[in-house]
Amino acid sequence: MYLARVTGRVVATHKYEGIEGVPLQWIQPLDERGEDMGAQLVACSVVGTGPGDLVHFVDGREAALACPETFVPVDAAIIGFVEQAVANGARIRS
């Protein structure tokens, strides 16, 4: 799992069956200092997140397990809000 900041929302009405009701959001992965790490990607959000939130997400096949229907072609899912994260004694902010 990784830390990320939600940066945007994606609208797609024509989706593969099983993920129709699941929101899609752009996320920017973050490093241990809270700075941008790598390219942005799109993840399913199952916890009601929105732009600006600090979140953690899971990637790979496990991401589908976070969705209401688990046999779906999903490779990234936001699975939690982060209220506070500390690395090397310093607080990470989004």
Next chain:
Amino acid sequence: MLIGKVVGSVVATRKDEKIEGRKLLVVQVHNQRNEPQEQYVVAVDAVQAGAGDMVLFATGSSARQTELTEGRPVDAVIMAVVDSWDLGGANVYEKWTR
């Protein structure tokens, strides 16, 4: 998942029998600002996407989690057609105005 634009299709008469009948599309990756990247993927189409469509695709073993691709040698699948997206509250892409 990543977003990309369908820029072509692949015709392959001789291929593994497990992927016969699967529609293969060439997708050029776009970033969050809708800038095309020098990154292309061949993906199985699971949502009847067409040329010029902006699509979402999943990669890796997740790509096998559709009825079309289960148990087959596939590592990228198009699983949604994108209508629009915004970034920081500003609209970046809108399908119906292009």
